[in-house]
Amino acid sequence: MFIQGRQFKKTMQKQLAAYMLLLAGLLLAVIFAGLLLFGRFDTAKQTTYESLNFQMKIFEKEVDAYFNSLAAGSLDLSRYVTDFLEQGQNISGKNFESLNNNPKKLEKLQSALIGVLEERLKQHNASGIFVMFDATVNSVTDDAKTSKSGLYLQQNRFLSNQDISLYRGISSVGKKQGMMPHRKWRLEFQTSIFPDYDQIERNAQLPLNESYMITSKTVLSGTSDTEHITVPAAMK
Amino acid sequence: MKKIVTILCLSLIFLLGLTGCMDNSKLDPDKPVTLSVWHIYGEQTDSPMNDLIDEFNSTVGEEKGIVLKVTNMTTTPDIKDQLDSAFEGAPGAPEMPDLFSARPDTILDIREENLVDFQDYFTPDDLEEYVPEFVKDGMFDDHLFVFPVSRSTRALFINASQFERFSKATGVTYQDLNTWEGFFDASEKYYKWSDGQAFCAIDYPIQSIEYDMIARGNVPEYTADGWYDISDKALKKSFMRFAKPLAKGHIVVSDKYANTQIMTGEVLAGVGSSASINYYNDEIIYPNNTKEPMNLKVLPLPKSGTGMQYMPVTGTGFAAYKTTDQKAEAAAVFLRWLTQGKRNLDFVVEAGYMPVHNSAFDAIEDYDFPSPAHEALFDAIKTMKKEYKPLIRPEVKGYYDKVEILYEGLKERCPDLKKRADAGEDPKDLAEELWDFFCSLQ
Numbered sequence: 001m002f003i004q005g006r007q008f009k010k011t012m013q014k015q016l017a018a019y020m021l022l023l024a025g026l027l028l029a030v031i032f033a034g035l036l037l038f039g040r041f042d043t044a045k046q047t048t049y050e051s052l053n054f055q056m057k058i059f060e061k062e063v064d065a066y067f068n069s070l071a072a073g074s075l076d077l078s079r080y081v082t083d084f085l086e087q088g089q090n091i092s093g094k095n096f097e098s099l100n101n102n103p104k105k106l107e108k109l110q111s112a113l114i115g116v117l118e119e120r121l122k123q124h125n126a127s128g129i130f131v132m133f134d135a136t137v138n139s140v141t142d143d144a145k146t147s148k149s150g151l152y153l154q155q156n157r158f159l160s161n162q163d164i165s166l167y168r169g170i171s172s173v174g175k176k177q178g179m180m181p182h183r184k185w186r187l188e189f190q191t192s193i194f195p196d197y198d199q200i201e202r203n204a205q206l207p208l209n210e211s212y213m214i215t216s217k218t219v220l221s222g223t224s225d226t227e228h229i230t231v232p233a234a235m236k
Numbered sequence: 237m238k239k240i241v242t243i244l245c246l247s248l249i250f251l252l253g254l255t256g257c258m259d260n261s262k263l264d265p266d267k268p269v270t271l272s273v274w275h276i277y278g279e280q281t282d283s284p285m286n287d288l289i290d291e292f293n294s295t296v297g298e299e300k301g302i303v304l305k306v307t308n309m310t311t312t313p314d315i316k317d318q319l320d321s322a323f324e325g326a327p328g329a330p331e332m333p334d335l336f337s338a339r340p341d342t343i344l345d346i347r348e349e350n351l352v353d354f355q356d357y358f359t360p361d362d363l364e365e366y367v368p369e370f371v372k373d374g375m376f377d378d379h380l381f382v383f384p385v386s387r388s389t390r391a392l393f394i395n396a397s398q399f400e401r402f403s404k405a406t407g408v409t410y411q412d413l414n415t416w417e418g419f420f421d422a423s424e425k426y427y428k429w430s431d432g433q434a435f436c437a438i439d440y441p442i443q444s445i446e447y448d449m450i451a452r453g454n455v456p457e458y459t460a461d462g463w464y465d466i467s468d469k470a471l472k473k474s475f476m477r478f479a480k481p482l483a484k485g486h487i488v489v490s491d492k493y494a495n496t497q498i499m500t501g502e503v504l505a506g507v508g509s510s511a512s513i514n515y516y517n518d519e520i521i522y523p524n525n526t527k528e529p530m531n532l533k534v535l536p537l538p539k540s541g542t543g544m545q546y547m548p549v550t551g552t553g554f555a556a557y558k559t560t561d562q563k564a565e566a567a568a569v570f571l572r573w574l575t576q577g578k579r580n581l582d583f584v585v586e587a588g589y590m591p592v593h594n595s596a597f598d599a600i601e602d603y604d605f606p607s608p609a610h611e612a613l614f615d616a617i618k619t620m621k622k623e624y625k626p627l628i629r630p631e632v633k634g635y636y637d638k639v640e641i642l643y644e645g646l647k648e649r650c651p652d653l654k655k656r657a658d659a660g661e662d663p664k665d666l667a668e669e670l671w672d673f674f675c676s677l678q
Contacts, residue, residue: 103523138525147525170523171500181496183515187525 067214073124075208081113081131088112099135099149106137106149110173117153118164118177128154128167128220132189148189154182154220167220184221193221262562263569265301269562271334271570274308276315276552277587283309284586288574296573302566307333312552316342316636323350335567338382338555340373341631352556353379357568366575370592373628374553381555383571386580386589388551389626390440391616392419392538393512394505395498395520396531402504405429410535416448416477419538423486426504432658436487437494439508441478441646442639444537446629447548449474451540459678462634466675474540475674479667482646485654489646499530507537509550513588513613534612536620547624551589585610590617638677645673 086092089109091099099105113131121129132150141147152168165182166174168189174181191197195215205211263269277285289304297303307330310318315337321329323346336342343351355363358380363371366384374382392413403409406425412418423435438444446456454470464471481487491497494506499517506512513534519527539545556567574580581596583589585605591597600618605611653666 136525137523141525141527171496171502175491180492181500183495183499183517185496185499185517185521186519187521187523 070124070126071212071214073120073126075212077117077120077129077131078208080116084113085109096134099133100139101137102135103137106133106135107170107173109133110149110151110170111176114151114153114169114173114177114179117151118179121153121155121164126155128152130168130189136188143190146191148191149187150189152189153179190221194218261300262560262565263300263302265299268297268301268303269560269566270303270305271563271566272307272331273304274310274315274318274333274336275306275554276310276312276337284583288579288583292570292573296569300566300569302569304335304570312337312339313636313640315552319343320345332557334559334563335554335556335570337552339550339552339631340376340382341633341636342552343376343381343555344631344633346555346557348376348379348381350558351379351381352558352564352567353381354383354556354568354571355380357565358383358572362572365594366592367594367597369549369626369628370553373549382553383555383575384553384592385571385575386551386553386584386587387549387592388509388511388589389617389620390443390507390537390548390550391510391613391620392436392505392507392535393494393498393516394533394535395501396533397520397528398501398504399533402426402429410533413535413538416538416540420477420481420486423481424484427484427486430504432485434485434488434503436505436507437490437497437503438478438487439490439494439506439512440639441482441489441507442642443548443629444507445471445474445478447537447546447627448477448540450546450627451543453543458630458632458635461638461678462632463638463678466678472671475671476664476667479670480663482650483653483666483670484657484663485650488650489643491647509588510590510613510617511551511588513609514586516609530609532609532612534609534616536616536624545620545624546627547620549590549626549628553592585614588613641677642674645677646670649673 099109117129117131130150130152132148132152135149136144136147137149138144138147150168151166151173153164154167155164164179166179166185167182168186170187171181171185194200195218200213203211273289275283275285277283286306286309289306293303308318316339318329319332319336319338319342322332355378363380367387370384370387371380374380374384394410394413399410402425406429408422408425412422419436426435427433449456449470452470452474454468454474456471457465457468459465466472478487482489488497488503490506490508493512493515494503494508495512495515495517497503498506499520501520501522513532516530516532518530520530521527537547554567554571556564558564574583575593575596577593577595578599580591580593581599581603584591584596585603588610591600600614603614605614649670653669657663657666
């Protein structure tokens, strides 16, 4: 009897232990599920990945917004220059040819526009700004066909007091505005500065907000500066 | 037992001794320190300094835990104002950089307790390996605040394409430009030949005047206001030598740097810093858009009189803003790396400077230069080093502010004086007007 009673007691103890274990297991499962639910078991790698992914999305949006703002600024400048030429200077269409071989007129135009370009460059936090005319100061040079008069102001993206230089344009016009010629300065543009220039010219049409384009990454001639150039395509 | 105790004691002493030899560097590759850098090497060029910084970051920097970050590329005239604004915490000014290009005058307003003394990181033996004059130039009392990295001199740069036509027409040769007398004579001939164009644009003309005065055996005196003692007759004589051709328009004060006036065909030659070599365009482009190759020729500075000639030595070194010991040590590690033998020579040749490390200076003779213009420049430097004595002019507080006013005033006055000279007024009287203006700056 005594032996039987001890065996019965042992069986009860075992059963109790099993229930306790089951209960502990259930509790652990609930805690584990809760932790999973609140993301406590995410790895540091996963958190970093998500955080970087989030940052990348924000950055992408910022870059998009930046390029959209540059494009808008570029279209606005294009309209301003067109109005300035057509209404202010009575230059449009075929009349544009009167600018060819006309250094005085080209200088006058550049002098009138350089201040506007400087102001807009500062406004838009761009690395450079340009206006190119479909005309050249000398139509008998070897490269006259691809040589175009105009202004290209380049901004040193690091801090500096005198941070805008004249990359293309009439040097005396730049100097009067306090801009020294860039060390790779040229008087006029070569159209090859724009990747796929021929295509841009072929596709040029109004309205500007549909035909503008941002070029592929290009290195500015003679410098190590890599740029995306926003081109309002309806240049004529 | 005694033996064991003795051995243990000796071992302990040995270990303690070893701890003295242990590296007590504050640098830690696992926790890299970032130094912001402002420098003047290549504002518009493919900066050789930036390339070196990239190389440093990916080698020694990575190994020791140092990251250099260029946050400003500027010019020597501009950096002082920018630093002063940053130091004073002016509204909108950026933070002070940890490491920055500096001339001795650049740091005059940044008090010495804010600067790293590089003698804490370079022993006297280390410093003996550098050109002594250049080290001395960076010393303030007993502190080495400006560490030498490169030094520049000045030279005569010429558009050889145009000079050959001029030479053919007038008989003027490069040999004639050996002296200032020959140079001024050539500039008069060029003015006539080119129908009224200036022969040469001069950067820092007052320094050419000062070196002319010194070469003729006189020492310029300065006033407490940072200007010249204008009662000095020798000063006036040297000033008038340059003032007459300036008034006649035979030479001009550079708009900013002579290279821009040469590449636009406004002048035939320029006197400027050796470091300007990288700013010379490859072509001359005239107002009608015709072009020709620059073919840059570089000559030593013209000589004054027949006595001892002096070679101007200018240029910047690096100073470090004192914040933490870790940053100070990192700055010293970078500067030691930058100024080591061949690296120093590669850097200065590309940037148009003179090296500062003795071994680099010795290696110039056999160097393979990147372009004929660089080779011509170092030929001119070699000639000057042989025939002229290097001379670093003293830093005088307030001097450069007055010099800026002088240059602006000369640029404003000279075009009108040129017209009056062309109309027949006596150039001596016109030059006197420039002297009066010079004196008014006192």
